[in-house]
Amino acid sequence: MADAQTVVGANRLELLQIADAVAREKSIDAEIVIEAMEEAIQKAARSKYGMENEIRAEIDRKSGNIGLSRLLDVVEAVENPATEILLREAQGRNPDARVGDLISEALPPIDFGRIATQTAKQVIVQKVREAERARQFEEYKDRIGEVVNGVVKRVEYGNVLVDMGRAEAIVRRDEALPRESLRQGDRIRAYIFDVREEQRGPQIFLSRTHPQFMAKLFTQEVPEIYDGIIEIKAVARDPGSRAKIAVFSNDSSIDPVGACVGMRGSRVQAVVNELQGEKIDIIQWVADPAAFLVNGLAPAEVVKVVMDEEAQKFEVVVPDEMLSLAIGRRGQNVRLASQLTGWEIDILTEEEESERRQEELRLRSELFIEALVIDEMMAQLLATEGFTSVEEVAFVEIEELATLEGFDEDLAEALQQRANDYLEARDAEFDAKRAELGVTEELATLEGLTPGMLVALGENGIKELDDFAELATDELVDPGDGLLRDFDLDEESASAMIMAARAHWFEDEDKAAEAAKADDAEGAEAAENAETTEVEA
Numbered sequence: 001m002a003d004a005q006t007v008v009g010a011n012r013l014e015l016l017q018i019a020d021a022v023a024r025e026k027s028i029d030a031e032i033v034i035e036a037m038e039e040a041i042q043k044a045a046r047s048k049y050g051m052e053n054e055i056r057a058e059i060d061r062k063s064g065n066i067g068l069s070r071l072l073d074v075v076e077a078v079e080n081p082a083t084e085i086l087l088r089e090a091q092g093r094n095p096d097a098r099v100g101d102l103i104s105e106a107l108p109p110i111d112f113g114r115i116a117t118q119t120a121k122q123v124i125v126q127k128v129r130e131a132e133r134a135r136q137f138e139e140y141k142d143r144i145g146e147v148v149n150g151v152v153k154r155v156e157y158g159n160v161l162v163d164m165g166r167a168e169a170i171v172r173r174d175e176a177l178p179r180e181s182l183r184q185g186d187r188i189r190a191y192i193f194d195v196r197e198e199q200r201g202p203q204i205f206l207s208r209t210h211p212q213f214m215a216k217l218f219t220q221e222v223p224e225i226y227d228g229i230i231e232i233k234a235v236a237r238d239p240g241s242r243a244k245i246a247v248f249s250n251d252s253s254i255d256p257v258g259a260c261v262g263m264r265g266s267r268v269q270a271v272v273n274e275l276q277g278e279k280i281d282i283i284q285w286v287a288d289p290a291a292f293l294v295n296g297l298a299p300a301e302v303v304k305v306v307m308d309e310e311a312q313k314f315e316v317v318v319p320d321e322m323l324s325l326a327i328g329r330r331g332q333n334v335r336l337a338s339q340l341t342g343w344e345i346d347i348l349t350e351e352e353e354s355e356r357r358q359e360e361l362r363l364r365s366e367l368f369i370e371a372l373v374i375d376e377m378m379a380q381l382l383a384t385e386g387f388t389s390v391e392e393v394a395f396v397e398i399e400e401l402a403t404l405e406g407f408d409e410d411l412a413e414a415l416q417q418r419a420n421d422y423l424e425a426r427d428a429e430f431d432a433k434r435a436e437l438g439v440t441e442e443l444a445t446l447e448g449l450t451p452g453m454l455v456a457l458g459e460n461g462i463k464e465l466d467d468f469a470e471l472a473t474d475e476l477v478d479p480g481d482g483l484l485r486d487f488d489l490d491e492e493s494a495s496a497m498i499m500a501a502r503a504h505w506f507e508d509e510d511k512a513a514e515a516a517k518a519d520d521a522e523g524a525e526a527a528e529n530a531e532t533t534e535v536e537a
Helices: 004-009 013-026 030-049 087-093 114-140 211-221 256-261 263-274 289-296 320-327 329-341 350-372 376-384 390-395 398-402 409-437 451-459 465-469 473-477 491-536
Strands: 055-059 066-075 084-086 102-107 147-156 159-163 168-171 187-198 201-207 230-238 242-249 279-284 304-308 313-318 344-349
Touching: 030 055, 030 066, 114 187, 114 201, 147 168, 147 211, 159 187, 168 187, 187 211, 211 230, 211 242, 211 263, 230 256, 230 329, 242 256, 242 289, 242 329, 256 263, 256 279, 263 279, 279 289, 289 304, 289 313, 289 329, 313 320, 313 350, 320 329, 320 344, 329 344, 344 350, 350 376, 350 390, 350 409, 390 409, 398 409, 409 451, 465 491, 473 491
Parallel strands: 066 084, 168 201, 242 279, 313 344
Antiparallel strands: 055 066, 066 102, 147 159, 147 187, 159 168, 187 201, 230 242, 304 313
């Protein structure tokens, strides 16, 4: 920028030329530079004439002439001659002057000394810097999500400052690729993921690890993605090491994976080179979550997938020899597949899955043997047919139970009766324990809560209706520490029960409002009667 001594000491048109030069250099409006010069001249003049003076400087936009003036308050009695003027003196200059008006008094031009010039320089530099930052923020605030090119200006403690021509940005250490060595003067491509105002001015934050950076690179390399024929549905990255990208073609005649790979891998290789050798798995996206997961776990083979939609969780069974491949080095493959699908993934080998299934069947069989007083063969038959609890046996249709191998209608009825007797006895035990724990009848009558649930609540200190009403849904059903997590209770039912428990709060409020309204009405009637009595008297 032009030297401030030159700026402050410049004459006429030179001043305007300097303003234009600075404006072009910093890509800001010349008017902002001229206003900064005016403010600098005002500050320098105040240091010359006295800081208590209210001085205005004005640079003529055509001639470049500087006009200095002092503003004075019109008063009837002067207390401070630097800022006030008598009414009669003011009217001598302007006959229309009134007390409270401001009168402008012209000041002679001044010669700026060294200190005044330094002050002016600081003001101009600060104002120009603020205008430049404001311009950068306005220019880049709507460019979040773009990939930009720049030159490394310097590297400080792992953070990379990037010169983008019209602005400066930063790649923080955690947004740079691991083991990537950048030096001053290197050209760099990065993704704008945030632009925000901070105390030191607007900051532009770049990233080379953001998943969308890879997506944007593919958009630049693959014309079909740019044209919208192929869509990028999901991206997961372990920056600098490995990534997975899911693509889908809107044109059935175009193979999305092949288009992204390119002839002899040319397209994907260009992205790999930009990402410092990051390995990229390109996967075909499908709408079915289970099928998509199978694709996402490639190159591992999958034998079986069990979905839990409510918990957004997959249980995946793989051949024993594929376990390490499915999990990947340090869990990388399964972690990326989980990020890609948005579902939690548990991986089991066929042997582990078989052992677990046998253990579940054993536990169910033992439950049925004890509760229904049947032999082991019959209990195993119920377990293998998919019955998981005594409640299912008690409430299933008789016809469905009678169709099991070796069963008839009489046996089915007898089993159901035993199941019902077992449940009644168990609930009686729960009721006794619930009363012992001090759980109130008011809470016990809340629709949806079973005796077992009431015991679980009582053991956790929830004993009254208001205690239950104050709970949040996740406090009941959270798989990790929900109070009723063992009772197969869904979020919707839990939420409905909590709202039912809170219903009396609103009823109490309504009653209080009605009582207040009745009291107001009685008070008004009493006042009216008193007034009538007074008039009659």
